[in-house]
Amino acid sequence: MGRVSMAMVAARAGVSGQTVSRVVNDSPRVDPATRARVEKAMAELGYRPHRAARALRTGRSQTIGLVVTTLATVGNSRMLQATAEAAAERGYALTLVTASSGVADAFERLAEQEVDGAIVLNEASAQVSGADRPPGLRLVVVDAASGSDYAVVHSDHAGGAAAATAHLLSRGHGLVHHLAGPADSFAAAERERGWRETLAAHGVDAPDPVRGDWSAEAGYRAGREFAAASAVFCANDQMALGLMRALAESGRRIPDEVAVVGFDDVPDAANYRPPLTTIRQDFAALAQRAVGTLVAEIEGADAASDAAVVPTNLVVRASA
Incomplete structure (x- = not known):
């Protein structure tokens, strides 16, 4: 069968073509029962709205951009998948650009593709405040301090780090070291802040953190720095994995002589040896908040004025 038309959907649902058009364009002038009948007919027939035609009617491309510096990190790759899924749920396509030549260049490339807005992830977010961007480019930034002219969404990094540090202190460790990002x-800065503030609240002076680059190799190299530590909070699970290997060698x-806690709860964390105690980030919820905030602004709703913070939670396993 060829492309399914609105007329075919209208015939299946027993409504007019105009009613189908209103449903496709999210018009409020359709009662819920009729909308449900039309959407059922669309699903049965496999109807997909024609993106170019919709763009002409609405003035929107139904496409959002995603700006990253790298997909080598687990957080970025998981956010890419979660963002694509969240965008598709709302009828938007996703265009990925890398900020290899800077965020301003990425913004220009997205503007040329006439996206309706963009989401900037993690490491690229640090470049946003000083970057020029095309007029009218709506923006949501993930993992950044609050901006004056764009919305911000981030996980509760500091709260998660505080929970990790408090957990280690509660297990009798007088001092918790930190392998930072x-x-x-x-x-990384927010996770370090949560660690420092929790130690200070318990009357403990924070030692100098050891800094890594998020990779397991960095964690492995840092092993000698924690030769005498009894507890280490790692800023992500990959570095925790490398550290655990170095400690074992x-x-x-672990955990009899040294306890280790990570951050992210990557899918493999439960299969580390021993299984890793960590802080779980809800990447799906983070992407839903970022996409939802951007789409609301694209479609004329008020944008959030304060940063949206997505909760994290402690997952206790055998490493601490």
Whole structure:
């Protein structure tokens, strides 16, 4: 069968073509029962709205951009998948651009593709405040300090780090060391802040953190820095994995001699040896908030004025 038309949907649903058009364009002038009947007919026939035609009617491309610096990190790759799924649920396509030549260049490329708005992820977010962007480009930034002219969404990094640190202190460790992320990362800075503030609240002076680049290799290299530590909070699970290998090779038993907690709860964390205690980020919820905020602005709703913070939670396993 060829492309399914609105007329075919109208015939299946027993309504006019104009009613189908109103449903496709999210018009409020359709009662819920009729809308449900039309949507059922669309699903049965496999109807897909013609994107170019809709763009002509609405003035929108039904496409949003996603700006990243890299997809090598687990957080970025998981956010790409979650963002694509959240956008598709709302009838939007996703265009991915890398900020290899800077965020301003990425914005220009998106503007040339006439996207309706853009989401900027993680490491690229640090470049947004000083970057020029095309007039009218709606923006949501993930993992950044609040901006004056764009919405911000981030996980509760500081709260998660506080929970990880408090958990280690509650297990009798008098001092918790920290394997931190890159100095220019908002997420890393917030996780470090949560760690420092929790130690201070317990009357403990924070030692100097050891800094890594999010990779398991960085965690492995940092192993010697924690030779005498009894507890280490790692800023992500990959670095925790490398650290655990280094500790095991040096003969230190986890968690008997040293406890380790990570951050992210990557899918493999439960299969580390031992299974990793970590802070779970809800990437699906983070993407839903980012896409929902951007689409609301695109479609004329008021944008959030304050940063939207997505909760994190502690997942206790055998490493701490």
